[in-house]
Amino acid sequence: MSFALTIEPLGQMLTVEEGQTILEAALRAGIYLPHACCHGLCATCKVQVSDGEVDHGEASNFALMDYERDEGKCLACCAIPQSDVTIEADIEEEPDARNLPVHDYAGSVARIDNLTPTIKGVWLDLDRPMDFQAGQYINLRIPGESAPRAFSIASDPRDGSRIELNIRHVPGGRATTWVHQQLAQGERVQLSGPYGRFFVRESSHEAQQLSYLFLAGGSGLSSPRSMILDLLARGCTRQITLVNGAREAAELYHHDEFEALADAHPNFTYVPALSAEPEDSGWRGARGFVHDAAKAHFDNDFREHKAYLCGPPLMIDACITTLMQGRLFERDIYTEKFISAADAQQARSPLFKRI
Amino acid sequence: MDMPVAKKKLGLKERYALMTRGLDWQTTYQPMDKVFPFAKYEGIKIHDWDKWEDPFRLTMDAYWKYQAEKEKKLYAIIDAFAQNNGHLGVTDARYVNTLKLFLNGISPLEYMAHRGFAHVGRAFPGVGTRVACLMQSLDEIRHSQTQIHSMSNYNKYYNGMHSFPKMLQRVWYMSVPRSFFDDAVTAGPFEFMIAVGFSFEYVLTNLLFVPFVSGAAYNGDMGAMTFGFSAQSDEARHMTLGLEVIKFVLEQDPDNLPIVQRWIDKWTWRGYRVLTLVAMMMDYMLPKRVMSWKEAWEVYFEQNGGALFKDLARYGIRPPKWLDQIEFDKDHISHQAWSTLYQYGGASNFHTWMPSDEEMDWLSAKYPNTFDKFYRPRFEHWRDEQKKGNRFYNMTLPMLCQTCQIPMIFTEPGDPTQTCYRESTHKGMKYHFCSDGCKEIFDHEPEKYKQSWLPVHQIYQGNCFNPGVDPTAEGFKPLPVVLDYYGVGFGRDNLDFEGSEDQKNFAAWRGAATTNV
Ligand SMILES: Cc1cc2nc3c(=O)[nH]c(=O)nc-3n(C[C@H](O)[C@H](O)[C@H](O)COP(=O)(O)OP(=O)(O)OC[C@H]3O[C@@H](n4cnc5c(N)ncnc54)[C@H](O)[C@@H]3O)c2cc1C
Ligand code: FES
Ligand SMILES: [Fe+2]
Ligand SMILES: [Fe+2]
Numbered sequence: 001m002s003f004a005l006t007i008e009p010l011g012q013m014l015t016v017e018e019g020q021t022i023l024e025a026a027l028r029a030g031i032y033l034p035h036a037c038c039h040g041l042c043a044t045c046k047v048q049v050s051d052g053e054v055d056h057g058e059a060s061n062f063a064l065m066d067y068e069r070d071e072g073k074c075l076a077c078c079a080i081p082q083s084d085v086t087i088e089a090d091i092e093e094e095p096d097a098r099n100l101p102v103h104d105y106a107g108s109v110a111r112i113d114n115l116t117p118t119i120k121g122v123w124l125d126l127d128r129p130m131d132f133q134a135g136q137y138i139n140l141r142i143p144g145e146s147a148p149r150a151f152s153i154a155s156d157p158r159d160g161s162r163i164e165l166n167i168r169h170v171p172g173g174r175a176t177t178w179v180h181q182q183l184a185q186g187e188r189v190q191l192s193g194p195y196g197r198f199f200v201r202e203s204s205h206e207a208q209q210l211s212y213l214f215l216a217g218g219s220g221l222s223s224p225r226s227m228i229l230d231l232l233a234r235g236c237t238r239q240i241t242l243v244n245g246a247r248e249a250a251e252l253y254h255h256d257e258f259e260a261l262a263d264a265h266p267n268f269t270y271v272p273a274l275s276a277e278p279e280d281s282g283w284r285g286a287r288g289f290v291h292d293a294a295k296a297h298f299d300n301d302f303r304e305h306k307a308y309l310c311g312p313p314l315m316i317d318a319c320i321t322t323l324m325q326g327r328l329f330e331r332d333i334y335t336e337k338f339i340s341a342a343d344a345q346q347a348r349s350p351l352f353k354r355i
Numbered sequence: 356m357d358m359p360v361a362k363k364k365l366g367l368k369e370r371y372a373l374m375t376r377g378l379d380w381q382t383t384y385q386p387m388d389k390v391f392p393f394a395k396y397e398g399i400k401i402h403d404w405d406k407w408e409d410p411f412r413l414t415m416d417a418y419w420k421y422q423a424e425k426e427k428k429l430y431a432i433i434d435a436f437a438q439n440n441g442h443l444g445v446t447d448a449r450y451v452n453t454l455k456l457f458l459n460g461i462s463p464l465e466y467m468a469h470r471g472f473a474h475v476g477r478a479f480p481g482v483g484t485r486v487a488c489l490m491q492s493l494d495e496i497r498h499s500q501t502q503i504h505s506m507s508n509y510n511k512y513y514n515g516m517h518s519f520p521k522m523l524q525r526v527w528y529m530s531v532p533r534s535f536f537d538d539a540v541t542a543g544p545f546e547f548m549i550a551v552g553f554s555f556e557y558v559l560t561n562l563l564f565v566p567f568v569s570g571a572a573y574n575g576d577m578g579a580m581t582f583g584f585s586a587q588s589d590e591a592r593h594m595t596l597g598l599e600v601i602k603f604v605l606e607q608d609p610d611n612l613p614i615v616q617r618w619i620d621k622w623t624w625r626g627y628r629v630l631t632l633v634a635m636m637m638d639y640m641l642p643k644r645v646m647s648w649k650e651a652w653e654v655y656f657e658q659n660g661g662a663l664f665k666d667l668a669r670y671g672i673r674p675p676k677w678l679d680q681i682e683f684d685k686d687h688i689s690h691q692a693w694s695t696l697y698q699y700g701g702a703s704n705f706h707t708w709m710p711s712d713e714e715m716d717w718l719s720a721k722y723p724n725t726f727d728k729f730y731r732p733r734f735e736h737w738r739d740e741q742k743k744g745n746r747f748y749n750m751t752l753p754m755l756c757q758t759c760q761i762p763m764i765f766t767e768p769g770d771p772t773q774t775c776y777r778e779s780t781h782k783g784m785k786y787h788f789c790s791d792g793c794k795e796i797f798d799h800e801p802e803k804y805k806q807s808w809l810p811v812h813q814i815y816q817g818n819c820f821n822p823g824v825d826p827t828a829e830g831f832k833p834l835p836v837v838l839d840y841y842g843v844g845f846g847r848d849n850l851d852f853e854g855s856e857d858q859k860n861f862a863a864w865r866g867a868a869t870t871n872v
Contacts, residue, residue, distance in 0.1 A: 009365075009367075036594065036595070037591060041584070041588065042588060042590065043588045044591040044595070060584065061428060062425055062429075062584050062585050062587075062588045065425065066424075067424060068421070090368065090412055091368075324670060325669070325671060327606075329602075329606045330602075331406075349662040349665070349666045350594075350598065351663060351666040351667065352666060
């Protein structure tokens with residue numbers, strides 16, 4: 001039986017599967033809880049259970065004392081909920097998180113178009129509007145597949161009835177092949193959302209006077225597009241820069257729209273970059289990968305920004321390194337990695353928490 | 356009537372910030388630079404101390420309560436261990452020699468770590484950093500205390516554990532761990548944090564504690580195992596502090612990168628050299644082995660450290676220097692070290708022995724490319740000689756490396772048949788080194804390392820005799836008087852395990868405990 005877990009001070013609610021630990025459930029939902037040994041020895045993951053019952057599992061008697069058990073402490077890496085549980089964890093509060101509840105939605109395909117040879121635009125009319133934060137994603141049910149697939153919402157959050165997805169075809173991928181070859185206008189779809197903690201930290205931008213930097217690769221333009229549309233529509237006056245990477249000119253989409261936005265908004269700069277465009281094509285914009293284009297555009301100095309990175313894991317990795325060498329660090333970097341089944345989990349050190 | 360408005364609960368981070376930040380002030384009677392005289396001379400530039408992120412948010416109140424409870428548990432186990440003659444439950448009395456190594460060489464370093472963190476905590480102008488150092492300083496003094504208490508029970512029954520503070524200062528090979536920590540605490544505050552907080556506590560700590568703690572568990576020593584667990588619940592905090600330090604310093608100013616890189620190179624090498632003693636302990640001194648030194652190095656350094664240095668590369672940090680040599684040497688150093696301690700078994704403070712056939716087979720299996728080829732023949736020769744009554748004791752004092760203070764026992768990178776010697780000349784004096792790493796460390800700071808208190812030099816200079824000894828007297832024999840000065844009882848605290856008091860007593864007591872005579 002699964003239980004609901006509420007994580008304070010975020011106020012985020014999520015589901016813990018039968019037998020799953022609190023730490024596992026939180027990490028899966030993209031919420032970082034401090035942890036180290038993962039075996040109940042080091043006490044790094046100690047949290048307060050403010051409501052509900054947990055089983056302490058393998059927690060060591062030295063890492064979690066009897067009196068702490070009495071006080072309602074637990075080790076998140078070992079604790080398995082026995083009821084709905086609320087914990088209070090040592091994590092940063094996010095004043096910009098709306099912590100919207102996740103619901104199931106049904107809808108139908110209003111339009112489906114080729115945006116590029118590899119990316120489809122899919123517009124869904126939901127039976128009832130979804131309240132989401134720009135940058136968040138939905139889980140789309142795929143006929144015949146038990147696991148849903150994640151796709152970020154590319155459209156302006158002020159319209160929760162018709163949402164836009166940009167879906168890149170992954171060769172050999174079951175879901176994206178279905179979207180590209182079978183999904184048609186009028187078809188019914190099931191999805192749930194909104195998910196994710198990829199949203200703009202507007203209050204920090206205001207408090208510290210930071211500019212916005214969006215780095216997008218391939219179909220990773222979806223979240224940044226939603227965020228930028230939202231910011232501009234709400235009259236944001238800070239500098240906003242979008243560096244958008246694609247292989248070649250034919251793979252650029254929403255290109256004219258961003259050029260028009262750049263013309264209309266002096267605080268918005270659009271930098272499209274192509275990595276494999278033929279030399280003689282007459283392309284006059286930036287060449288190279290997203291991180292190269294960003295480095296050149298900012299002359300290797302990214303200070304006074306917060307950066308939002310969205311796209312395939314390799315692109316995100318390269319961008320983080322470039323940003324850090326240009327002196328922008330973890331506290332100002334947010335990522336949404338478009339992980340698919342092909343991306344093996346790599347060994348990681350605990351040096352970085354979120355990126 | 357007004358409804359009471361539910362006040363939003365503060366997050367732990369905010370609560371902690373309210374309790375720990377803003378405790379300091381800009382001084383007016385004296386300039387800040389005078390109040391924090393060590394904060395700048397190393398060249399590290401800090402622009403904003405508030406960017407320091409507290410690695411662990413623990414208040415003093417919670418800290419006392421938690422540690423007191425831990426202590427209660429630990430001492431209950433130690434008492435039970437003592438009352439039940441737990442020492443007779445260990446695999447065999449050779450095991451106790453690993454405790455001698457630990458008590459003499461490591462526990463006093465815990466105390467030095469306590470002093471070091473207290474000192475550098477005072478030296479940092481940032482309040483968050485100060486609080487973190489204070490906490491770790493308290494942990495470290497507890498570690499040294501609980502270790503001493505856990506092992507004091509053994510001191511009642513076994514030799515060589517009676518005066519560890521003195522031995523750390525005097526016994527020749529103890530200058531290896533001692534000089535490591537003396538080097539760290541006499542460095543500037545930032546270097547200390549990279550040396551101990553990052554390189555030692557983060558990069559190398561598992562190679563020290565896991566072998567000892569698992570070694571204790573494997574060999575039936577519940578007392579030592581328990582202090583290990585009790586300390587491990589602090590270790591994660593220390594590792595987090597090490598990581599925070601390096602991130603903070605690297606993020607503050609690009610000029611900090613080359614300084615930090617040099618420290619990482621230096622302190623990884625220094626720490627690795629000290630771990631030679633652990634390597635030897637793992638492969639030779641535990642009657643029941645946990646894993647080989649080589650395996651431990653591969654798991655704890657090559658795998659875990661590899662992931663760390665991959666992440667650090669984003670700051671422009673590269674893996675520590677001389678790793679290729681370390682990689683080559685992982686097949687050799689434990690054997691080279693044990694040969695040395697075996698030969699100098701007449702001058703040390705614990706017992707040594709030659710491995711049994713079964714143990715040699717284990718070594719061949721763990722070191723298939725090197726043990727049989729380079730070390731087994733020597734060991735079998737020594738064992739045969741011992742059987743004939745010629746137990747080999749080397750009476751010539753070895754030459755020591757000016758930096759790590761280990762005798763020149765290591766071999767050339769890539770050639771295990773050639774002893775590695777390096778030298779540098781500084782102000783007309785020649786200095787000798789065991790390796791490129793130690794030489795480069797010296798060359799960068801000759802004025803520091805020329806002051807090394809090298810036990811062999813000190814003996815020759817006549818500085819290791821008790822008052823009243825006359826080295827010019829007829830028939831003067833240096834070894835007995837040096838051992839006197841060390842506080843080592845010749846033949847009782849040292850020489851071969853075979854025939855030692857420890858061996859006889861353990862056999863007799865265990866016999867009495869398990870039979871009806
Ligand atoms: C938060 C989030 C948001 C996302 N947003 C978007 C978006 O807006 N737009 C977008 O286009 N994509 C997005 N993605 C990526 C998208 O979810 C994946 O591309 C999609 O799930 C792939 O599904 P699939 O069924 O087509 O491929 P899968 O069947 O899952 O397989 C993907 C690839 O891996 C291979 N593969 C399958 N199993 C294995 C295995 N065990 N080992 C090795 N290889 C294997 C397949 O052959 C195929 O090449 C997002 C991902 C995440 C996590
Ligand atoms: S992560 Fe170490 S105790 Fe939970
Ligand atoms: Fe310690
Ligand atoms: Fe050396």
